[in-house]
Amino acid sequence: MTILEDRPSNPAAGDHDRPIGHGRMQRKEDPRFVRGKGHYVDDIVLPGMLHGAILRAPVAHARLVSIDTTAALAHPGVHAVITGTDLQALGLAWAPTLSMDVQAVLVTDKVRFQGQEVAFVVADDRYAARDALELIQVEYDVLPPVVDARKAMDPGAPVIRDDLEGRTDNHIFDWEAGNKAETDAVFASADVVVKQEIVYPRVHPAPMETCGAVADFDPIDGRLILYETTQAPHAHRTLFAMVSGIPEHKIRVVSPDIGGGFGNKVGIYPGYILAVVGSIVTGKPVKWVEDRSENLMSTSFARDYIMQGEIAATRDGKILALRTNVLADHGAFNATAQPTKYPAGFFHIFTGSYDLAAAHCTVTGVYTNKAPGGVAYACSFRVTEAVYLVERMVDILARKLEMDPAELRLKNFIKKEQFPYPNKTGWEYDSGDYEPTMRLSMKMAGYDELRREQKEKRERGELMGIGISFFTETVGAGPRKDMDILGLGMADGAELRIHPTGKAVVRISVQSQGQGHETTFAQIVAEEIGIPPEDIDVVHGDTDQTPFGLGTYGSRSTPVSGAAVALVARKVREKARFIAAAMLETRPEDLEWEKGRWFVKGDPSVGKTMAEIAMGAHGTVALPEGIDGNLDAEVTYDPPNLTFPFGAYICVVDIDPGTGHVKVRRFIAVDDCGTRINPMIIEGQIHGGLTDGVGMALMEIIEFDAEGNCLGGSLMDYLIPTAMEVPDWETGFTVTPSPHHPIGAKGVGESATVGSPPAVVNAVVDALAPFGVVHMDMPCTPSRVWEAMQGRTRPPV
Amino acid sequence: MQIPAPFDYVRASSVDNALALLDRHGAESRVVAGGHSLLPMMKLRLARPDWLIDINDLFELDYLLVDGPVLRIGAMTRHTTLLESDDVRHLFPIICDAERVIADPIVRNRGTIGGSLCQADPAEDLSTVCHVLEAVAVVRGPAGERMLPMAEFHRGPYETAVAQNELLIEVRIPIRAGSASAYEKVERRVGDWAVAAAGASVTLAADGTISHVAVGLTAVGLERNVTEVEAVLVGQAPTEALFVEAGLLASQACDPLADQRGPIDYKRHLADELTRRVLRVACSRAAASVSEITS
Ligand SMILES: Cc1cc2nc3c(=O)[nH]c(=O)nc-3n(C[C@H](O)[C@H](O)[C@H](O)COP(=O)(O)OP(=O)(O)OC[C@H]3O[C@@H](n4cnc5c(N)ncnc54)[C@H](O)[C@@H]3O)c2cc1C
Numbered sequence A: 001m002t003i004l005e006d007r008p009s010n011p012a013a014g015d016h017d018r019p020i021g022h023g024r025m026q027r028k029e030d031p032r033f034v035r036g037k038g039h040y041v042d043d044i045v046l047p048g049m050l051h052g053a054i055l056r057a058p059v060a061h062a063r064l065v066s067i068d069t070t071a072a073l074a075h076p077g078v079h080a081v082i083t084g085t086d087l088q089a090l091g092l093a094w095a096p097t098l099s100m101d102v103q104a105v106l107v108t109d110k111v112r113f114q115g116q117e118v119a120f121v122v123a124d125d126r127y128a129a130r131d132a133l134e135l136i137q138v139e140y141d142v143l144p145p146v147v148d149a150r151k152a153m154d155p156g157a158p159v160i161r162d163d164l165e166g167r168t169d170n171h172i173f174d175w176e177a178g179n180k181a182e183t184d185a186v187f188a189s190a191d192v193v194v195k196q197e198i199v200y201p202r203v204h205p206a207p208m209e210t211c212g213a214v215a216d217f218d219p220i221d222g223r224l225i226l227y228e229t230t231q232a233p234h235a236h237r238t239l240f241a242m243v244s245g246i247p248e249h250k251i252r253v254v255s256p257d258i259g260g261g262f263g264n265k266v267g268i269y270p271g272y273i274l275a276v277v278g279s280i281v282t283g284k285p286v287k288w289v290e291d292r293s294e295n296l297m298s299t300s301f302a303r304d305y306i307m308q309g310e311i312a313a314t315r316d317g318k319i320l321a322l323r324t325n326v327l328a329d330h331g332a333f334n335a336t337a338q339p340t341k342y343p344a345g346f347f348h349i350f351t352g353s354y355d356l357a358a359a360h361c362t363v364t365g366v367y368t369n370k371a372p373g374g375v376a377y378a379c380s381f382r383v384t385e386a387v388y389l390v391e392r393m394v395d396i397l398a399r400k401l402e403m404d405p406a407e408l409r410l411k412n413f414i415k416k417e418q419f420p421y422p423n424k425t426g427w428e429y430d431s432g433d434y435e436p437t438m439r440l441s442m443k444m445a446g447y448d449e450l451r452r453e454q455k456e457k458r459e460r461g462e463l464m465g466i467g468i469s470f471f472t473e474t475v476g477a478g479p480r481k482d483m484d485i486l487g488l489g490m491a492d493g494a495e496l497r498i499h500p501t502g503k504a505v506v507r508i509s510v511q512s513q514g515q516g517h518e519t520t521f522a523q524i525v526a527e528e529i530g531i532p533p534e535d536i537d538v539v540h541g542d543t544d545q546t547p548f549g550l551g552t553y554g555s556r557s558t559p560v561s562g563a564a565v566a567l568v569a570r571k572v573r574e575k576a577r578f579i580a581a582a583m584l585e586t587r588p589e590d591l592e593w594e595k596g597r598w599f600v601k602g603d604p605s606v607g608k609t610m611a612e613i614a615m616g617a618h619g620t621v622a623l624p625e626g627i628d629g630n631l632d633a634e635v636t637y638d639p640p641n642l643t644f645p646f647g648a649y650i651c652v653v654d655i656d657p658g659t660g661h662v663k664v665r666r667f668i669a670v671d672d673c674g675t676r677i678n679p680m681i682i683e684g685q686i687h688g689g690l691t692d693g694v695g696m697a698l699m700e701i702i703e704f705d706a707e708g709n710c711l712g713g714s715l716m717d718y719l720i721p722t723a724m725e726v727p728d729w730e731t732g733f734t735v736t737p738s739p740h741h742p743i744g745a746k747g748v749g750e751s752a753t754v755g756s757p758p759a760v761v762n763a764v765v766d767a768l769a770p771f772g773v774v775h776m777d778m779p780c781t782p783s784r785v786w787e788a789m790q791g792r793t794r795p796p797v
Numbered sequence B: 001m002q003i004p005a006p007f008d009y010v011r012a013s014s015v016d017n018a019l020a021l022l023d024r025h026g027a028e029s030r031v032v033a034g035g036h037s038l039l040p041m042m043k044l045r046l047a048r049p050d051w052l053i054d055i056n057d058l059f060e061l062d063y064l065l066v067d068g069p070v071l072r073i074g075a076m077t078r079h080t081t082l083l084e085s086d087d088v089r090h091l092f093p094i095i096c097d098a099e100r101v102i103a104d105p106i107v108r109n110r111g112t113i114g115g116s117l118c119q120a121d122p123a124e125d126l127s128t129v130c131h132v133l134e135a136v137a138v139v140r141g142p143a144g145e146r147m148l149p150m151a152e153f154h155r156g157p158y159e160t161a162v163a164q165n166e167l168l169i170e171v172r173i174p175i176r177a178g179s180a181s182a183y184e185k186v187e188r189r190v191g192d193w194a195v196a197a198a199g200a201s202v203t204l205a206a207d208g209t210i211s212h213v214a215v216g217l218t219a220v221g222l223e224r225n226v227t228e229v230e231a232v233l234v235g236q237a238p239t240e241a242l243f244v245e246a247g248l249l250a251s252q253a254c255d256p257l258a259d260q261r262g263p264i265d266y267k268r269h270l271a272d273e274l275t276r277r278v279l280r281v282a283c284s285r286a287a288a289s290v291s292e293i294t295s
Helices: A030-034 A070-074 A084-090 A126-133 A180-189 A233-244 A270-282 A292-298 A383-401 A405-412 A434-445 A447-459 A517-529 A557-584 A610-617 A679-698 A751-767 A782-789 B015-028 B038-043 B079-084 B086-091 B093-100 B105-110 B113-119 B125-132 B228-233 B240-253 B264-294
Strands: A002-005 A050-056 A062-068 A078-083 A094-096 A102-104 A117-123 A137-142 A171-178 A192-200 A212-218 A223-228 A251-254 A286-289 A305-313 A319-329 A358-366 A463-472 A492-498 A504-508 A536-539 A591-594 A597-600 A603-609 A632-637 A646-655 A662-672 A729-733 B008-011 B029-032 B051-054 B064-067 B070-074 B136-141 B144-149 B154-156 B167-174 B179-186 B196-204 B210-218
Touching: A050 A126, A050 A270, A050 A292, A062 A084, A062 A117, A070 A078, A078 A084, A078 A126, A078 A270, A094 A233, A117 A126, A117 A270, A171 A180, A180 A305, A180 A319, A180 A358, A192 A383, A212 A270, A223 A233, A223 A270, A233 A251, A233 A270, A270 A286, A305 A383, A319 A383, A383 A405, A383 A463, A383 A751, A405 A434, A405 A463, A434 A447, A434 A463, A434 A646, A434 A662, A434 A729, A447 A463, A463 A751, A492 A557, A492 A610, A504 A517, A504 A557, A517 A536, A517 A557, A557 A591, A557 A597, A557 A603, A557 A610, A557 A632, A603 A610, A646 A751, A662 A679, A662 A751, A679 A729, A679 A751, A782 B264, B008 B015, B015 B029, B015 B051, B015 B136, B015 B167, B029 B038, B064 B086, B070 B086, B079 B093, B079 B105, B079 B113, B086 B093, B093 B125, B093 B179, B093 B196, B113 B125, B113 B167, B125 B179, B125 B196, B125 B210, B179 B264, B196 B264, B210 B228, B210 B240, B210 B264, B228 B240, B240 B264
Parallel strands: A002 A729, A050 A286, A223 A251, A319 A358, A504 A536, A662 A729, B008 B051, B029 B051
Antiparallel strands: A050 A117, A062 A137, A078 A117, A094 A102, A171 A358, A192 A305, A212 A223, A212 A286, A305 A319, A463 A646, A492 A504, A492 A632, A591 A597, A597 A603, A646 A662, B064 B070, B070 B167, B136 B144, B136 B167, B179 B196, B196 B210
């Protein structure tokens, strides 16, 4: 691994030569993970706990005729068999989704996708529960399914959502951003216009840990403790209160160690609700953990965007405008997780890193007989789709203009001095300096040398491709005036307490699924108040222990909670000044701060450390008016804007001309996520995201047959890359701090997932240029690449 | 966690004991070797044996032995053992080529040659290898031992001549002087089953001409060797033109199905491409071994 650090100073860190708070320190959470002592939902065992299992629909679209649970109920060890009819009686057959739609908890009327929840068995153990599923007799009246999103709006198409009053078609929403008239005008007068249909197929986050819950309802005091695989414990608690009628103060949601989320664990799945119902019905704790196939077939998928892209430019390569119409397949229920105002997420950042004269997009969402979802797999609320579209279109334009794709990008970047940059679809990019980042990636890659090598190889009939992607993300949702999920503003909280001995605990509202929060947030506090990160405990994932906030997804933890933590630490630092002044019998304004200590201006030998101040706060010193006897503070942070991390990725592939097999030879990733906290954690996030990106580009897809059967229901069918498919990552970085974030950090969790697929596909298409290939859709499997070489590229759906 | 249907379990202590247990528990009993085919099918409830007879204690079936003109491989020999054996690499490089691309180290540490051949999955690699090497399967049952050439042993997809109350004991591979072999597979990802694969074994005469050849294909609907190539290759000095001809014959002989791994014409193309490649490698390896012998 090469790590090239082109490191400008980092004023926010208060030290020009190193990142925030002890930089590249080892992760505090790792000792328990590497020793196998992580504690996940499935590790939770409560006294008297029962086990649930879900019967799922074998077909994609069918009317439910009858369910007979007699034999299942008679099976040894079975305590309850719950059906949609039972839930109807409790008013729980349908639950709200995060997108203002409803989703069936158990089927009452009609099956709408294969794998949908039909009945729930609660038994002594998971074996009895699973065996009893086979004893439930269900009669279905099979209906023709809508599988192809392109046909969802056909006049005669079966209406999937006849549960919604007045529904006569499968249309969910139309949404647009940018100015259509302006954009059309620019297109009409442009020298060059290129068009391309670009499909981002359905993929699945497939976290290593599947979804699950343990519900423990106490019938005596009416309290519910719900251990859940959730990325958003507080939002879940509020929603559970709204759905179940259990008052919110009697609900505690605990999200223990989570084995990967990637957006798969944002929504509320029927299984969670069923575990709660099971516990209420039996009076005992109920555990439900789905298996791998259930996870792949029924939980939140990602993408499924069919995009008609168009780009306009002058003959000499000035990009003028972009426009696109998108058909979005949302599956059977509109259950994507995104801010209410944005039914297509943040797709309107599809203008990318370029200074355009105009841009316009429309997105139409439709129902199909497939599992619901859409926003997942580290997509930054559909920034993935946006970046893929623009970065493919720019490459297609480069081919048309016979320009080098790096040169075309360099020519069109938004310039440093244009920031903060208002783009044509309503964003204000906070900061950026794209050219040095691009040039660093080219330098690391040896770009010119690679092009020379490619030329020589082409002459010998060898297929080598070089692909570039330059992405700009919009992360850290978001300002509460614009952004909410079901009415909950997207702010986050932090509480900091310094104990009398100077050790600290910081409680945060976001929850970690591998991002290293227990380390990163301790480092931020350490930087601000000068006590070592080892002395700072980070508490998260338990609604009884942490302040309210919306959770971890969309790369929002550092931009939002990271800001909250920095601010709460500054609050404590200011309070410490007053207490120190009281202790030193001087005035607060006569004190000066150095890391970890307030001292008397002009006499550095006289001062108090944070530990001394903490003891003082809890001690006997007379405190000034308005200063409580503690060293604690809390903050809720409402971000003024999103943050806009960016990066330049270069991928080199070799393709076997006889088999179509693609080998990723090199991958260079230069990221700019503003101020860097722990570079090792950042690199870990990048490595994981790049691996995901190679997977999506080369092999991952959830396919369906004409009957709506899911063909990706196991890891034998749904391929995930291994260490063998990826090269040694070559990472580098630049630092352009966010001007509005307290420490200048921007968020990086999804940058690589967002930025890498276009780099890989651009490289594959580049390698196939001798065959006249201008575009091919993912996944670039050997057979699809070979078909492209035969002039038969085809969309995956 | 995927949960199989209920079953009973017993560990066999010897080959005879395993056979007795199979007899006692009858039609719904199955032996489990490495378990890497049987257990996934049980978890998906596609296989539902009432009894599992574990033969992992039968260490007497875990051996590799060069015995005069044959290599004898015990049925419980693990993939890893085959991959790491110097004898195997030297005598039958095709086995190493194949083992390198069968699943992943975790599967290879447990999976056995016996289980692979008895599973007879159409995408299974060692069946092709054994066909190409003209191996003989030793099968034992209540009535004693039978020796079956691969063509008789292997009856089609998921079907072999091993009866419910029999065990595959050993695989015997004839050793031929002047021979070499090769295998190549196209997979969508490391550890994935083949999109298509081909194996070849060639024997070169002292004058450098091909005296014996066998070509086999995996996952493309051909359960036998591509015998058509023999007439073209035998007696000829290996040339690129001949490989091209053989490749064409292989692509015509196979009968692939379209699936998520690719369309029919792509798989036919691979049968052609991979046949050419394995013949090329096998011939050059054989030439090297012939020159080694003569020098
Ligand atoms: C993820 C994964 C990927 C894989 N990829 C490949 C691949 O690319 N190529 C490939 O070829 N294989 C692949 N396999 C299969 C692997 O090689 C298995 O190990 C092999 O197919 C079966 O061997 P086993 O010892 O595990 O058999 P088991 O699963 O134990 O048994 C398989 C069947 O054979 C029967 N059986 C076993 N031993 C005997 C015996 N001595 N006599 C009679 N019957 C017997 C069993 O009753 C059962 O019906 C893969 C497996 C997995 C899990």
